[in-house]
Amino acid sequence: xxxxxxxxxxxxxxxxxxxxxxxxxxxxxxxxxxxxxxxxxxxxxxxxxxxxxxxxxxxxxxxxxxxxxxxxxxxxxxxxxxxxxxxxxxxxxxxxxxxxxxxxxxxxxxxxx
Numbered sequence: 001x002x003x004x005x006x007x008x009x010x011x012x013x014x015x016x017x018x019x020x021x022x023x024x025x026x027x028x029x030x031x032x033x034x035x036x037x038x039x040x041x042x043x044x045x046x047x048x049x050x051x052x053x054x055x056x057x058x059x060x061x062x063x064x065x066x067x068x069x070x071x072x073x074x075x076x077x078x079x080x081x082x083x084x085x086x087x088x089x090x091x092x093x094x095x096x097x098x099x100x101x102x103x104x105x106x107x108x109x110x111x112x113x
Contacts, residue, residue, distance in 0.1 A: 009023070027053070027112040030065070031093070037101040043085070049093050051110070058088045058112050065107040078085035079104045 029051060037045040064080040066073035079102035085108075087094050093110070 016057060029112060030108045031108050031110060033095055033102065033106040033108060035098070035101075035103055035105060038090070040096065044096065044098040047095045047101075049095060050091060051088075051093050052091055054088050054091060054093065054110075056089050059085070060088060060093070061109075061111040061113065062086055063106055065109055075104055076106055079106050 003101050016042065031049050031051055033047060037047050040046040064076055066100055067075050082100050082102050083106075084098045086098040087096075
């Protein structure tokens with residue numbers, strides 16, 4: 001067999017190729033979008049969320065962490081769909097909702113590349 005094999009053991013990755021390590025070993029951070037929104041003029045709503053260590057030039061992938069309770073998960077997903085844009089800045093992310101702000105907290109996992 002050619003190439004390296006990725007093995008996850010005791011919360012550590014072993015036998016990783018350098019290319020895979022560059023992706024796998026990056027930070028995953030957890031934050032919560034709260035129900036505290038500021039009006040952003042005619043542009044809807046905005047919320048700054050502190051996120052220590054993130055930089056403006058970081059690339060992120062964001063997804064909600066949905067509840068195990070199906071009814072609550074559906075409500076969270078509906079709220080998540082109201083979020084239109086998330087940008088990074090020094091030690092924070094800024095979340096934008098262009099028309100309607102969520103009225104429920106949404107836990108997020110953020111993969112920083």
